Amino acid sequence: MKLRNLISGIVVGAVLISGTTAAQAEQKNSDTATKQTQIQLIRNATLKITYADTTFLIDPMLAEKGAYPGFEGTYRSHIRNPMIDLPMTVADVIAGVDAIIVTHTHLDHWDDAAQQLLPKELPIFTQNAADAELIRSQGFKQVSVLAQSADFAGITLTKTGGQHGTNEMYTIAPLAEALGDAMGVILQAPGYKTTYVVGDTVWHADVEQALDNYQPEIVILNTGYAQLEGFERSIIMGKDDVIRVNALVPKAAIIGVHMDAVNHAALSREELRVFVNEKGIADSVKVPADGEILKF
Template sequence: MQIRTLVSSLALALSLTTSGVFAQSTSVPSEPLQLQQIRNATVKITYADTTFLIDPMLAKKGSYPGFENTYRSELRNPLVDLPMSADEVIAGVDAIIVTHTHLDHWDDAAQQLLPKDLPLFVQNAADAELIRKQGFRDVRILNDHTEFGGVTLSKTGGQHGTDQMYALPQVAEALGAAMGVVFQAPRHKTLYLAGDTIWRDEVDQALAQYRPHVVVLNAGYAQLSGFEGAIIMGKDDVLRAAQAAPSATVVAVHLDAINHMALSREQLSEFVDEAGIQDRVEIPQDGALLRF
């Protein structure tokens, strides 16, 4: 019985070890990885000499009404301008990743300005159909171990709000689905971008499976009116990520640019200092470059 239990344990460990393509690589990551915070959840990630533009929202300040039935809905979005021209944002991009099609991740300006022939990755067939109708010709559905430009992209799960919110069909439909993405390549640090999710079992599973060196969290604690909790992560989740992935750097984005964000960079920075994790957490200003 003990031998059988030991064999089963070894088999489980082997399964977890090999479930991420490079999660347990014995090689020491040495190639550079660059992340540029653009604005909100829009970031540029240069990985294995391939540049991905994530969740492009490219409109000028105040272009759209605030989201209805959310915190500070009287404010117009985005709250701040881009830190550079849209042309500079788009320059050098090899592919686009749209984690979901909410306005603050995929807006009218992005649809108009981005080249229609750029490869564009989405989470499911519904988003693919929508974006193809918007004129994009190379739309691909992301799944486990999608290869592009020397990078392995893997879709991860989550939930864009609380169980209480998703118990109401109309709210659940409005929130919809959203994905995270893991970036992997030989001799590169693994990067896990969690996307628009609260902390769920899927986040724990991604951290355990891929053992990322960099964890990017949408951490603005966006709130709906009339509900407790939030539809994305907040300061407590940044601390939780730092504790759950003690060897990783946590990067907090999706802050200060959209009306329903209830957590600012300044507030998060104060919390991070009080928690004593300031050496493990990056809170980049718009336009800032991070290298790992």
């Protein structure tokens, strides 16, 4: 009997030790695993990003289809904007939003409808004092300039640079003023994939530096290749820039947005999908439909 009890005790003890070890290993794996980031394309460059349990609304353009004239002096300016409806109600867009990031105040990133419909108490991050002053004048009460970096709900938001057009365009003073500045934003939090919202920019040294310095695992590109009349090149990125980003951060997931919604965007989603398939990088590049949710 004593021998039997001893053997039983050894077996039970081994099971308990094994179970404890397995539980500890599972907890350790859970603690070190990358946590999920959710990115939803609303329309155009408007995004809803849920990151570290915080939801950001990026560059809200919330008007109904055809609410505004086409952008004067741009490609297909006879077409009214937005070219397509929102895929959901404005209430659904706003639901659960904790803060707003406005990369710049062009109409297709911060429109009249957003100014009227968004709750005035929501925190808003802008690129500079001029944009902050404008948005405050529209009744918003918590507007901050993202001068370099800031902490929001345990998330580090870091401003990045770029250029909203070519060097040639910026030599023309009225055009340079109209194009203005636009920022990108890096999101970082422990256990979450570093995410880079590149913003309205052409390929630029600031973008290359941000990719090199932060090695983002998710990169969101405005790839509509928006064009002005009289200029061969674009004021934002296009399909060739997807190749450049993929070459610099080959393990990153790249998301192409800012297409099919405003008149001056010359590159369509379908064209970009065909291109990345031809280049053999379709596994790395996502081109979401309006309303589509991507999880990483």
